[in-house]
Amino acid sequence: MKSQVETRFILGLFIVFATFFVLTHAYVYAGDIYTIKVQSAIHPPVAGFISESITKAEQLKGDALIIILDTPGGLDTSMRDIVKAIMESEIPVIVYVHPSGARAASAGSIILFASHIAAMTPGTNVGAAHPVSIGKDKVDKEMMDKVVKDAEAYVRSIAAKRGRNIEWAAKAVLESASLPAKDALDKNVIDVIADNVDELLQKIDGKTVETKNGKVTLKLKGKNRVEMDMPFKYKFLSYLSDPNVAYILMMIGIYGILFEIYSPGSIFPGVIGGISIILALYAFQTIPITFAGVFLILLGIVFFILELKIISHGVLGIAGIISIIIGSVMLIDLPRSIFAISWKSIVAVAILSGIFFFGVLSYAIKAQLAKVKTGKEGLVGETGIAMTDVFEEGKVFLHGELWNAKSDEPIDKGERVIVTGVDGLLLLIKKGGQL
Numbered sequence: 246m247k248s249q250v251e252t253r254f255i256l257g258l259f260i261v262f263a264t265f266f267v268l269t270h271a272y273v274y275a276g277d278i279y280t281i282k283v284q285s286a287i288h289p290p291v292a293g294f295i296s297e298s299i300t301k302a303e304q305l306k307g308d309a310l311i312i313i314l315d316t317p318g319g320l321d322t323s324m325r326d327i328v329k330a331i332m333e334s335e336i337p338v339i340v341y342v343h344p345s346g347a348r349a350a351s352a353g354s355i356i357l358f359a360s361h362i363a364a365m366t367p368g369t370n371v372g373a374a375h376p377v378s379i380g381k382d383k384v385d386k387e388m389m390d391k392v393v394k395d396a397e398a399y400v401r402s403i404a405a406k407r408g409r410n411i412e413w414a415a416k417a418v419l420e421s422a423s424l425p426a427k428d429a430l431d432k433n434v435i436d437v438i439a440d441n442v443d444e445l446l447q448k449i450d451g452k453t454v455e456t457k458n459g460k461v462t463l464k465l466k467g468k469n470r471v472e473m474d475m476p477f478k479y480k481f482l483s484y485l486s487d488p489n490v491a492y493i494l495m496m497i498g499i500y501g502i503l504f505e506i507y508s509p510g511s512i513f514p515g516v517i518g519g520i521s522i523i524l525a526l527y528a529f530q531t532i533p534i535t536f537a538g539v540f541l542i543l544l545g546i547v548f549f550i551l552e553l554k555i556i557s558h559g560v561l562g563i564a565g566i567i568s569i570i571i572g573s574v575m576l577i578d579l580p581r582s583i584f585a586i587s588w589k590s591i592v593a594v595a596i597l598s599g600i601f602f603f604g605v606l607s608y609a610i611k612a613q614l615a616k617v618k619t620g621k622e623g624l625v626g627e628t629g630i631a632m633t634d635v636f637e638e639g640k641v642f643l644h645g646e647l648w649n650a651k652s653d654e655p656i657d658k659g660e661r662v663i664v665t666g667v668d669g670l671l672l673l674i675k676k677g678g679q680l
Contacts, residue, residue: 277469280311280442287319287327287352289530290482294475296330299338301473308468309337311442312360315344318351321376321396328359328403335458337361341445342369342426350374350423358403358414361454362463363435364445365426371434372423374400393418410434442470482527488577489590491528496594498522499546500601534576541572549602562599570595624664628677631660641674650674 279302283291295312302310331338340360342349345368349357354374357363365371376389376396397418404414410433416422429435436452439445446465453462475483484490501518505511545568552561573591629643635656641648643664650672656662661677 315347324352538576545569
């Protein structure tokens with residue numbers, strides 16, 4: 246009887262602790278408001294981060310996800326991935342352009358339109374969503390018209406879905422129209438203006454939005470907020486997607502591989518070069534580039550190599566520097582865009598290219614082309630004195646030693662001779678002179 250009582254007591258304690266754990270777990274994770282920050286161009290790593298954050302917030306039963314946005318725009322494909330993730334979200338997604346001075350331009354404005362709640366801070370702006378074709382995908386006017394019409398229809402459908410100003414959304418695409426926060430609110434482009442997140446939550450509390458699972462009434466006041474940092478993999482990939490980083494990686498990769506070719510066995514330059522090229526290729530998948538720019542950069546490197554082998558008195562070297570600079574400018578054919586390579590990077594690479602080829606690599610090439618000075622091969626081209634008459638055979642004095650020698654022409658004793666080859670310990674010679 247006593248053992249049964251003890252068993253029931255232990256079982257009761259277990260149930261109490263299990264219930265406490267479940268309730269605590271629910272309190273910590275369920276109903277939280279999750280926030281993320283996006284303060285960069287819109288590209289695949291950012292799209293992956295936002296999509297993953299929405300999924301994670303859904304899995305943790307969050308009440309909402311707030312995207313604090315500040316972007317100059319970005320790639321159309323990445324923007325559409327983000328819009329799809331927001332449209333398919335099971336929880337409300339709030340896009341908040343913050344802090345003051347931030348913007349939701351170009352692709353960022355369409356992401357703002359797609360959100361369940363669109364909010365801005367005073368001193369921010371939205372708009373300028375006209376599509377721009379860049380790099381290898383640059384198209385003619387007729388095709389560009391189709392792209393613009395597609396973008397217009399896309400943004401109209403999003404604005405209609407969210408009950409926002411359809412005509413102004415279309416104007417943002419067709420005319421690159423832009424609005425400050427107050428005007429955006431007056432024109433029904435956004436839902437609310439707030440100075441900070443706390444004020445934002447107070448103002449939107451009680452609003453009803455429609456998610457994938459149906460209508461949801463927001464109850465956000467006093468809820469716990471959890472900030473989700475960008476995972477390392479997305480930070481790293483975002484860093485690689487910077488045009489300047491990708492450009493420098495490409496040049497490091499080319500130089501590393503060239504150094505390995507001209508100085509086999511160095512290993513380290515080849516390894517670094519190979520890794521840099523692979524990373525640059527990844528980055529250029531997210532940053533459209535022009536083939537003309539790539540070819541001009543490669544042509545500049547060819548000029549540098551020829552300068553080391555041909556006496557051009559620096560003409561080829563200068564041509565190489567000019568070719569690299571022009572190729573770098575053309576590499577991303579959109580000078581004033583967020584994907585443009587900075588002039589500082591271009592000038593730095595051009596100067597370092599000249600130093601690399603005229604300094605480091607020249608030593609490697611000269612060492613490779615230099616005449617062998619040791620072993621049998623080192624005797625070829627050396628001069629000596631015939632110690633006997635030499636025809637079919639004889640003896641010569643060379644490097645302080647007496648050598649057996651053979652000549653296809655008669656050579657008198659005391660004449661100067663030059664070594665043309667080595668056969669074992671027998672020198673092949675001819676009368677003194679140039680090879």
